[in-house]
Amino acid sequence: MIEHQLFIQTRFRSEILERLLRVVRHRGFKVCKMNMNQMPNGDNISIHLTVASERPVNLLSTQLSKLVDVNSVEILTQTSQQIRA
Structure with a gap:
């Protein structure tokens, strides 16, 4: 699996x-x-989120940015690691 931050x-x-x-969860991460x-x-919070999936992280990033209260979503890094699901 590939890890994305x-x-x-x-x-x-x-x-x-x-x-x-x-x-x-719905996007398979x-x-x-x-x-x-x-x-x-x-009034605002910042969230550092590390997720894993074989799917492209752009799918998740696009959907998260569509949420009403989300101001911005930035993809920091992606690394390939062996993660047991």
Whole structure:
């Protein structure tokens, strides 16, 4: 599987994590790591998400950026690793 790291900036809403994880699952990706931090202004959060799949990460990135509260999605890196599903 190929691991992809994404950096997502979004508005802080109680349901945003649920929506993000639902899109990740529906697009056939597995969450490996996730780190979330609140921005200094308190209205936004930044999420570092590491996912794994054989599918192109652009499919996931495009769908995540369509979510209402998501401000930006940036693909940081992708590495090929042996990951057991």
